[in-house]
Amino acid sequence: MQGFLFDVKVLELADEKGEFCGKLLAGAGADVVKVEPPGGNPTRSLGPFYHDEPHADRSLYFWHYNFGKRGVTLDIHSAEGTEVLKKMIAQSDVLLDSLPLETLAKLGLDWPALQALNPRLIYVALSPFGRSGPWRDYKANDLVHLALGGQMMCCGYNPKEDGTYDTPPIAPQMWHAYHIAGNQAFIATVGALIGRETTGEGEMIDVPIHQAVSVCTEIDVPYWIYNQTACYRQTGRHAQPAVGPEVQFPTKDGRYSIILANPFPGGYETVVKFFDEKGHAGDLTSEKYQDPNSRKGIEFARHFADVQANCVAAFDMEEIWRGGQDLGIPWAPIRTPEENLGDAQWQARATFTEVEHPELGQRFSYIGAPMLPNEVTWRQGPRAPLVGEHNEDIYRQLGMSREEVMRLKEREII
């Protein structure tokens, strides 16, 4: 089966800011060609590495974020390299660019030039703060983005009794600023591809990562806009205008569970019956809590959370949550990522997929599709390209002779 974007050709000039967007485009079925400098992209130096050996073809980071793409090397800054790049742009539907601002413009490839080269081109550019504005040249990384975007002030641990904090705001690790921006850039790109079906014309799309990250928090912005009320970070749950009841509880085996209150009608009775069957309902079955009016307000919510905590503490992490879910109570284990590999749900959905690494003579489980399409398929491989792996294929397709490819290689242009 083919993918959603079966006839879309993407050229990717991306570092860690844009590689996730390219991964999504490849997953959705586009033919993504990643252009890297000779010797390989700087992101190949990001760990962790296969057997902890730093090596351009052994970055597990690079494996994950470049899954399903093809790769060529090209010194786009050399005169000859720029000409090759132009040929490739002329044959692409999408140019994905997260190189430093002005990199392409300095090569004579600003938007008007790109349009002249390929009037149907969708040019999507990710940059830290956008193309203009007072912070245009600010330097950022994932941490700085999550600080400026508001994520950090929402995430962390409970304040002390007096309302002050002795712990810092927390940035959830593993590149989420680029996940957020990559998702948004992907949405914009496919939107533009759809628009092109009507207009026949290309499009240029700017995605400032700072803006993408800033719109990806939840109630803190409306609370300020509508009520000028600040939200306070608290352990494992939403930042809110006041400290709410706990939802994250330790389990018997030293792990943690998330136990949410059940908002549906009749939910309370179901939860209490479940606790009672486990022998941990505390005083929730007593007369005084039968009247729903006795169960309102934060005092009761905190008491209820204490009862939950006692019940959860008597079981191992994986022992109890499905029982809750069977009754419609939204519970979950706090797993490490790899603990999902053996889960029956993901096996039934083939969420993980086996991928060959012929250069190592090994195969590994990768995360396959983020959803389950039926008419089409989400790309299941191949593994990320080795440095310059597809030079021969792709440059020959561009009409170069084998000798020409050899010559470019000798001159270190590819």
Add this chain to the structure above:
Amino acid sequence: MRPLEGVRVADLTWLLAGAGGPRLLASLGAEIIRIEWRDRLDFLRYMGPFAPAQNEGAAKAEALDLSGLNKDSVKSVNRSGTFNDINAGKRAVSLNMAHPKGRELFKRLVAVSDVVVESFTAETMRKWGLGYDTLKSIKSDIIYMQQPGWGYKGPYVKFASYGPIAQAVSGLTEQSGLPAPQPPAGWGFSYMDWSGAYYCALTILCATYYKKRTGKGQYLDCSQVEPAIYMTGTAVLDQLVNGRSYQRTGNRSPYKMAAPHGAYRCVGEDRWIALAVSNDDEWKSLVREMGTPSWTQQDKFATLAARVLNQDELDQYVGVWTSDKEPFALQERLQQAGVPAGVCQTAQDRIERDPQLKHLRWLIPLVHSEIGEWPIKDVPFHFTNGTVNQGGPTERAAPCYGEDNDYVYDELLKLTKQERADLEKEGVI
């Protein structure tokens, strides 16, 4: 023009993970018809913050308590600020899907729609006789997107999920926070509700492109948990290849060498600045800004590798230096010197102070029919040719309950006056 002009979506989603997807489609120009019924409204319509009535002060600060939705105290279902933002650019009709005549009317809407999207629990639509086969028989190229929490296929089909559930099971919660023995800090907002919304939108967009190219519709099963798992791939590979399970690092960089890399206290209550120094040039600039104190000249801070190795001590020194500085002035000064630095901004900072967000027009004024004009978060992608913004084709904020009944029932579905009056009397509309 708007890129999705002419695409109509029957929207049966709610809350954020569901309703946020069609929001994005609206920004690209799709016509979203949100279907609601008064007996079972979106919780967000009952949840604060609310737009204050004239002369009414700010609402009392209260903790969210999902178990105690106090519907009686909500004067109007059209005043929630959160709902107003998440449903901007959409239309809305009142339609009782639990009534057989309501479902018949829904089928007439399907006949003139391109997409049906819902986030009910998995079996709801089938029980109503509105599974994919039925929808396809009404409109042969319909795109039907189902978004139950854990996916339709698989043994957990009946399990519920909200953002915090998807974050917990996927590993995203475990990966956030200070190192053990501290517990995970997790996420202070429903990251996977937003991400769920992104995947709802991007999947429908992919299917819409496919339909434009092939003429075929399709059925899509989109869970909320899988997009979360999708983001944990590096850690899964590290475990499979190297046998190493992810260990939380707080704000320190887990795999890319950098130090200092964290949040440091500044002057003011709960004020922090994030610094990330990942090479010698940035370090030299930081040292210069600090006034080249003698501690920076020790061998243990001479190279990046040494700084990473000794970062407990390094963090203490840097924290003392930042602690008497005003955070925004320090940010500006360090950025001018080429050091990646950013204040841990609050919502107030972003809304009232951040000059870059203002420059990018991240909030745009949109009018709501009952509560008037409010700032709404615009989409963070800027098109050069196409018209793309969160006002969508309606050019307004969120709809009031049933606001577009006239448009949908009279203009689009062409009900006669008598038909509509009868359906209203029978509790269908």
